[in-house]
Amino acid sequence: MLENVIKDDPTLLIDGPKLGRKLPDFLSVDEINSIIAAIDLSKPEGERNKALLETLYSSGLRVSELIGLKKSNLYAEIGLVRVTGKGNKERLVPIGSVALKQIAIYESSYRCHLAIKVGNEDFLFLNRRGAKLSRVMVFNIIKELVMIAGIKKSISPHTFRHSFATHLIEGGADLRAVQEMLGHESITTTEIYTHLDREYLRSAILQFHPRS
Numbered sequence: 001m002l003e004n005v006i007k008d009d010p011t012l013l014i015d016g017p018k019l020g021r022k023l024p025d026f027l028s029v030d031e032i033n034s035i036i037a038a039i040d041l042s043k044p045e046g047e048r049n050k051a052l053l054e055t056l057y058s059s060g061l062r063v064s065e066l067i068g069l070k071k072s073n074l075y076a077e078i079g080l081v082r083v084t085g086k087g088n089k090e091r092l093v094p095i096g097s098v099a100l101k102q103i104a105i106y107e108s109s110y111r112c113h114l115a116i117k118v119g120n121e122d123f124l125f126l127n128r129r130g131a132k133l134s135r136v137m138v139f140n141i142i143k144e145l146v147m148i149a150g151i152k153k154s155i156s157p158h159t160f161r162h163s164f165a166t167h168l169i170e171g172g173a174d175l176r177a178v179q180e181m182l183g184h185e186s187i188t189t190t191e192i193y194t195h196l197d198r199e200y201l202r203s204a205i206l207q208f209h210p211r212s
Helices: 029-037 046-059 063-067 097-109 135-149 157-170 175-182 187-195 198-208
Strands: 080-084 090-094
Touching (some): 029 135, 046 157, 090 175, 135 157, 157 175, 157 187, 175 187
Antiparallel strands (some): 080 090
8 A cells, every 4th residue: 555556545444462461660658758858958940859859759750841941831829830842732730849940940940050051941951051950950950869868779860650550549639630630641541540559459358348
């Protein structure tokens, strides 16, 4: 078909293979706290890195959404942030008071002293040269902190997104609401988070099943 040898697609009615769904790694609240506690706040970029991680965990953003976050899209007074996600789709995501407080500290103690490069004025998170952070830099910041915190899991910025979703579901959040916050097109993508905490499921069975 691609080479115009035939006109009809003979594979049209053939089902694709069923792909397995891998359970993503996630962090406990204590592990997240220990990673954030590993940040050296005596360094100039310390407050920025803390604001970065608090925002990741508070809103469940993708790394591309995080580095593309704009000051003009942060609505601190109502606790929301406007995010541009996959396919240039915009959504409003709640952001917690801890993250907002840390962003304010970062802006007043670090960002305001930077010589910001032209075209980067509205980006929230900047490097020391006054330009937008790169994906690689966010990965490296997290990799170093995980090592300092002594956590042996394979952690990336996406792990914070998984942790955000897992902790919401475990806390009883509505699956549809979590889907909206994560910007998932299909709820089946979000459903994976309902299978994560086996210990939570086990305790629920022990508590509520008549044969337990």
